[in-house]
Each structure stands twice: as structure tokens, then as C-alpha cells.
Amino acid sequence: MNERLLKAIDDRRxxxxxxxxxxxxxxxxxxxxxxxxxxxxxxxARLKKSGFETEFIRAEGTPGDTDRYPRVNVVARFDGRxxxxxxxxxxxxxxxxxxxxxxxxxxAGVVRDxxxxxxxxxxxxxxxAASVIAAEAFMEVFPDFPGAIEISGTVDEESxxxxxxxxxxxxxxxxKPRVDHVxxxxxxxxxxxxxxxxxxWWAEIETKGEIAHGSMPFLGDNAVRHxxxxxxxFEDELFPALDRKMTRMPVVPEGAKRSTMNIxxxxxxxxxxxxPGLPSPNVPDSCRLTIDRRFxxxxxxxxxxxxxxGILDRLKRERKKFDYEIRDLMxxxxxxxxxxxxxxxxxxxxxxxxxxxxPDYVISPGTYDxxxxxxxxxxxxxxxxxxxILDLAHRPDEWVGISDMVESAKVMAIGxxxxxxxxxxx
Ligand SMILES: [Zn+2]
Numbered sequence: 537m538n539e540r541l542l543k544a545i546d547d548r549r550x551x552x553x554x555x556x557x558x559x560x561x562x563x564x565x566x567x568x569x570x571x572x573x574x575x576x577x578x579x580x581a582r583l584k585k586s587g588f589e590t591e592f593i594r595a596e597g598t599p600g601d602t603d604r605y606p607r608v609n610v611v612a613r614f615d616g617r618x619x620x621x622x623x624x625x626x627x628x629x630x631x632x633x634x635x636x637x638x639x640x641x642x643x644a645g646v647v648r649d650x651x652x653x654x655x656x657x658x659x660x661x662x663x664x665a666a667s668v669i670a671a672e673a674f675m676e677v678f679p680d681f682p683g684a685i686e687i688s689g690t691v692d693e694e695s696x697x698x699x700x701x702x703x704x705x706x707x708x709x710x711x712k713p714r715v716d717h718v719x720x721x722x723x724x725x726x727x728x729x730x731x732x733x734x735x736x737w738w739a740e741i742e743t744k745g746e747i748a749h750g751s752m753p754f755l756g757d758n759a760v761r762h763x764x765x766x767x768x769x770f771e772d773e774l775f776p777a778l779d780r781k782m783t784r785m786p787v788v789p790e791g792a793k794r795s796t797m798n799i800x801x802x803x804x805x806x807x808x809x810x811x812p813g814l815p816s817p818n819v820p821d822s823c824r825l826t827i828d829r830r831f832x833x834x835x836x837x838x839x840x841x842x843x844x845x846g847i848l849d850r851l852k853r854e855r856k857k858f859d860y861e862i863r864d865l866m867x868x869x870x871x872x873x874x875x876x877x878x879x880x881x882x883x884x885x886x887x888x889x890x891x892x893x894x895p896d897y898v899i900s901p902g903t904y905d906x907x908x909x910x911x912x913x914x915x916x917x918x919x920x921x922x923x924x925i926l927d928l929a930h931r932p933d934e935w936v937g938i939s940d941m942v943e944s945a946k947v948m949a950i951g952x953x954x955x956x957x958x959x960x961x962x
Contacts, residue, residue: 538953538960544673545945552669552941553652555582557645559629559661560654566630566694569605575629576610579664579689586672588612588687593707598699600692607699611688611709614675616956620683621716623879623955625671625948626905627664628693628700631656637932651935659929662936663721663922663944664689670948674956683956686715693905696866701905702912710913717879717917717955718909719948723924723936724898726944727891729883730920732871733900733907734787735831737840737864738800741766741848742824744859750817757857760804763823765855769847770797777843783832785872785899792901795835798828826865830901833870868903871910879917882954886947889960921947 562575580590595607613622634642634655642655652662664687671685688709690700704710710718724730743763748756778795787793804823806815831840844862851858873880875897887895900920909918923944924936954960 538677541673541677541949541953542946544677545669545942545949548669548673548945549938549942552665552945553647553938555665555668556652556657556662556936556941557647557654559665560645560652560656561643562629563643564630564656565633566692567600569600569607569630569691572629572691573606573608576608576689579629580610580612582668583612583687586614586675588614593704593709595691595699595703598692598703600695601699607691607703609688609690609700609704611686611704613684613686614671615684616681617679618682621955622684622686622714623952624686624688624710624715624718625667626688626690626701626718626720626909627660627667628691628697628905629661629664629689630691630694630700631659631661632694632930635932639933642934650938652938653933653935655934657934657936658723658924659934660722660922660924662924662941663723666923666941666945667719667721667948670945670952673945674949674952678953678957681956685952685956690905697905697908702908705908705912710909710915712915715913715915717882718915718919719879719883719951720904720906720918720920721922721944721948722904722920723922723926723929724900724920725925726923726940726947727887727893728896728898728921729880729887730898730900731786731873731875731880733903734785734792735835735837735840735870736866736868736903737829737831737837738826738866739829739841739844740824740826740863740865741844742822742861742863744861745819745821745823747821748819750819753819756819756821759820759823762851762855762858762860763802763804763825765851765858766825766848769851774843774847781832781835783834785833785870786897787899787901789901792830795832796830800826800828831870833872837867837869868907869911871906872899873916873919877917878955879919879951882951883919883921883947885954885960886950889950890943890946
């Protein structure tokens with residue numbers, strides 16, 4: 537282990553705290569996408585001071601981008617003395633709304649009892665700050681390193697990443713030969729490596745009916761009753777079948793090792809805001825249901841869809857007047873970086889050096905920006921690794937531990953040493 541490198545990070549303990557607190561003070565709430573530009577400018581100024589070249593990329597025309605709420609991303613790059621690999625740290629700068637239940641100001645960057653509090657402390661401004669000091673310490677200790685280091689602050693991860701990582705990937709920022717290895721410092725706990733995520737299929741199912749007077753429902757055809765038949769079939773057949781599917785992916789928490797489906801919403805018939813009046817008596821001619829199906833590496837998307845459309849088609853044959861439409865809303869394939877991929881092995885060496893134990897390898901139940909880096913950028917040497925306790929994300933009194941940030945910065949710096957200089961120690 538390189539003592540100088542670790543000392544250079546210990547020396548930056550106050551710095552990582554100040555940087556995290558400063559980042560929290562930009563209320564980068566998404567939606568609507570508040571304070572993106574000043575936050576990106578702050579990060580750029582910080583990295584320029586350490587010798588990075590930075591550029592701003594506004595994702596014009598992507599969802600939510602307006603002059604009031606511009607989708608401003610920042611990409612910083614530092615080229616070493618000689619050619620070599622490029623390691624990219626990608627963090628999202630957007631946060632979800634604070635919500636109720638806070639005992640501290642969520643955007644004040646309060647430091648107390650070895651923790652930094654605030655919305656985004658854990659998800660994921662603490663991880664961003666840890667990656668910045670890891671890079672700066674590495675650059676100071678090994679000024680002659682080959683290759684390059686990039687750090688990006690991107691927007692809109694919480695709303696799908698279309699104005700952030702997806703946009704940058706389309707422009708080539710996440711592609712070879714520019715970038716070889718990507719670390720996303722999401723809060724997955726300091727001794728775990730997240731290899732990827734389950735797949736996602738969102739769809740809207742609509743059953744059709746025929747409008748008629750509610751006093752004579754036999755003259756119409758009730759779309760809500762048809763949807764009831766769909767739900768019954770899901771209960772009887774689909775949910776038990778999904779529950780039997782277990783993956784070899786190390787998904788956490790345990791319950792997410794199975795296939796799951798959530799029903800996000802159901803709407804049928806006339807509007808619900810008839811109050812203070814009364815509803816009128818109608819037979820609903822439409823009922824819409826949105827589903828959120830999370831699937832496993834062992835499943836393919838056609839089969840996943842076929843399980844649902846198979847039930848719908850059977851109802852169409854068996855149930856009088858049953859008809860439906862189905863619309864895809866979102867599709868994301870599952871992802872799992874191999875355990876012997878270079879970035880996995882490098883960060884695992886860091887975890888073993890700092891914590892004297894093998895890392896836990898995990899898969900996230902939900903998706904994050906890795907999907908765009910793989911699908912659009914075709915970079916598969918990518919993981920999520922960062923400080924912060926996953927369960928605290930999006931909750932009141934969110935915090936990140938200062939020692940956790942320092943330790944995970946050490947892991948990241950060792951990872952850089954392995955990936956760029958080919959050694960953990962030297
Ligand atoms: Zn996050």
C-alpha cells in the first residue's frame with residue numbers, strides 16, 4: 537500500500553467536508569432542475585484550480601431544459617504526462633426534493649458528529665467530493681502518471697438521465713477511446729461494489745369498453761370490469777410465477793433477487809375531481825393501468841412482455857367483448873459487469889487494502905446512469921462505488937459519514953493507481 541497516497545487523502549479530510557457542504561448548498565432539486573448551472577460552475581472552478589480542463593455541455597431540447605432550468609453538465613479532464621488509459625468518475629449533481637421531517641436545514645451543509653447533513657449528502661454529493669479528493673491526491677503524489685482522469689457532474693439522474701449521462705454518451709463523452717473505465721460514486725456503502733442493475737419495463741395497458749347510461753349498464757360495456765379480469769389473472773397467474781423466478785445476480789435487498797412487478801396506477805371512467813358536484817352515471821369506456829416490471833439477467837424482454845400479452849390475448853379469446861391496447865413506456869435491459877473486469881478488480885484491491893476484506897458484490901434493484909454508459913457509450917467496464925449508506929438516500933436528515941468519505945476516497949485512489957500505473961503499492 538502506498539503510504540504517501542493515503543496520507544495525501546488524510547490531509548484532505550477538512551477539504552472533503554468543505555467540498556461536500558459547499559455542493560449541498562446548491563439546491564439542485566430535480567424536478568424542476570434548480571441551480572444546475574451555478575453548481576456545475578462551482579465544480580468546474582474547483583477542478584480548474586487543480587489543473588483540469590473543463591467544459592460545460594447544456595443538453596438543449598432534452599426533457600425539462602428551458603432557459604429558466606437549463607440542463608448544464610460539466611466534464612473535466614486532466615491528461616497525464618504520457619498516453620494511457622482514462623478513468624472517468626461520474627456523479628450526478630441533481631437531488632430529489634427535501635420533503636418533510638428534517639431536523640436540520642437540508643441545504644445548509646450542516647457538519648455535526650462526524651457527518652455532513654443535507655439533501656444529496658449521501659446521494660451523491662459526498663461521493664462526488666470523495667472522487668475529487670481521490671483524483672487530486674493521486675495527481676499530487678504521482679505527477680508523472682500516464683493516461684487521464686476525468687470527472688463529470690451530470691444532471692437529471694433522478695429523472696432518467698436523459699439530459700445528463702445519456703446526452704453526453706450520445707455526444708461521445710462516454711465512449712472509447714476517450715474513456716476506458718468508469719466509476720459512479722453512488723452511495724452503495726464503502727465496502728461494496730455495485731456491478732449493475734435489474735432490467736425495467738414500464739407499460740400502459742388500456743382496456744376498452746362502450747359508454748352507456750349507468751342505469752342500463754347492459755347497454756354498454758364496462759372497461760373497468762375488463763381491467764378487473766386482467767388484475768385477477770395477474771393475481772392468480774403472473775405474480776406467483778414472478779415470485780418463483782430467482783436470479784444469480786447478487787441483487788440487494790434480498791427480496792429484489794426475484795422478478796417483481798408493481799402496479800403504478802389505475803384510472804378508469806370519468807374524472808375523479810367532480811367534487812363539490814356529483815358524478816354523472818356512465819359506463820366507463822376506457823380503463824388504463826401502468827405497470828413497472830423489474831426483470832432479471834436470466835429473462836429476456838420478449839418473454840417478459842409475452843407473459844403479460846399472453847394473459848391479455850387469452851382474455852380476448854375467452855372473455856366477451858374484451859379488447860385491449862398496450863403501450864411501452866420505458867425499456868432498460870439488465871446489466872452486470874463481470875467480476876474480472878479491470879475496474880472491478882482495481883476497486884476490489886482498494887477495498888481489500890483499506891478494509892482488509894473482500895468486497896461485497898451487489899446489484900441495484902433499480903437502474904441508474906450505468907445503463908446509458910453501457911447502451912449508448914458501449915463502455916462495459918463500469919461500476920458504482922462510493923461512500924454513503926444507500927438506505928439514507930432520499931430520506932429526511934440524509935447524511936454522509938466523514939470517515940466513510942475519506943476511506944472510500946482511499947479506495948478510489950488505489951483504484952486509480954491500479955488502473956493507470958498498474959500497481960497498488962508503488
Ligand atoms: Zn443517486
